[in-house]
Amino acid sequence: MVLTYRVLLTGVGGFVGSHLARQLLAEGHDVTGLISPSTDRWRIRDIESRLSIVESDLENVAAVEDLIQTARPEICIHLAWRGWSGRAAAETNFTSLSGSLELLRLIQKIGCERFVAAGTCFEYDLQYEQLVETTPLNPHDVYGACKKALFEIAQEFSNLTGLRVLTPRLFYSYGPYEDERRLVPSTMLRLLKGETAELTPGLQVRDYLHVEDAAAAIWSAATSRIDGAVNIALGEPTTVAEIAETIGDLLGRPDLILLGARDCPENEPMRVLADASLLRRDIGWAPRYSLRDGLAHTLAWWQTWAGCV
Known part of the structure; x- marks a missing residue:
């Protein structure tokens, strides 16, 4: 018997999010997509009618709490993030971090059992030849620092509340x-x-990892018993x-x-370069x-x- 889930997916209109949405729909899951009103929906035009869409910027997520609670998500996969490297993007990263923390609080409040928030390889100390989940974290820009902060706060929040938290750290996708x-x-x-x-x-x-493989890896990790962090990469x-x-x-x-x-x-x-042993060995994922x-x-x-x- 194939299990199906009610999934809240932020960043559904993004590169990775749109591919994950397609996979979830193909497997019969109930997907509620959180999307900014300003997002161009060109990536999801072919599947939008099959999604339950909630329009909101991440920083205003508290305003749509009732809509999210009505969806009763069992798993929240949080991919939405604005901001990248560089001084000009600092404020945008700060906004994404604060909105992510508000989402974390809301997810626990409504009784969702699993919070999966995308991290990045740029949280790591990149001087190491191969990056394993236990490699020291030492980001060198605001983007990586904000992602690291979300990871660490989510882990402590998990310890306090019992909410199961996972950070899939994405490397390079195409x-x-x-x-x-x-x-x-x-x-x-x-x-x-x-x-x-x-x-x-x-x-x-x-x-580098094909984006369909990246989406499949995120979902495999989300539905596994693994908590903490996992590298999403070919290795x-x-x-x-x-x-x-x-x-x-x-x-x-x-x-x-x-x-x-x-x-x-x-x-x-x-x-x-990632060490993908945890993803392959413990979670059982394999690339297509x-x-x-x-x-x-x-x-x-x-x-x-x-x-x-």
């Missing part, structure tokens, strides 16, 4: 519906137009150059990949896509989406 400015889609779209992709030398080591190293060269090879245009045309951004970490297969799948989607068949 796939359909990704922001066009990021590495994989920007490279694909330039090559599809016959333009060169001017990149750094590409020596940065990363841990296999690849370089930016290897990703770009694979895209060039898939399109038959390796000549358009110009490695070394740009300098590596200042202070960019050269190695971010290899890197090459995932890039091929993503490329086919962009060819259709961009009309570049």
Whole structure:
């Protein structure tokens, strides 16, 4: 017998959230999506009618407490967050943190049993060669510090209240519906137009995971008995150059990949690699896509989406 859940999903209109929503609906779960009124819903247009939508910014979540309580969620998966690295995004990160803490309080108040709040690899001390869940936390920007604060406060709140809390720490994801400015889609779209992709030398080591696999991993972790933190990653190293060269090879245009045309951004970490043993061994998750297969799948989607068949 397959268990179904009532799920509150914040960030349902986002990159990872939209893919997780599709998976949950496909499995027959009852999904209530919390979405900001200002969010462009292009990623969920095909599934929006099957979702129960609650419109609210994260910082105003208390105003829709009655609607959330009516949904009676058994699991809250909190993916919504505005703010990234850099000084300009500091205030936005602060707002996301305060709204997340208000959501945490509300979830416990209405009797939800599980709070799953997305973390990030940037909570870790990135000087370590491979990042395991017990690696020391030492963020180097406001974004990572705010995510770390949410993790630590949620853990202490769990100790006080008994609410089961999990932080899936996301590494690097790619796939359909990704922001066009990021590495994989920007490279694909330039090559599809016959333009060169001017990149750094590409020596940065990363841990990339197809977004459908990332969504499946989050759900597997959410429904497991694991509390605390879990890395959401493939656990296999690849370089930016290897990703770009694979895209060039898939399109038959390796000549358009110009490695070394740009300098590596200042202070960019050269190695971010997860240990995914907990996710694979204890939770039992396994990826659907290899890197090459995932890039091929993503490329086919962009060819259709961009009309570049």
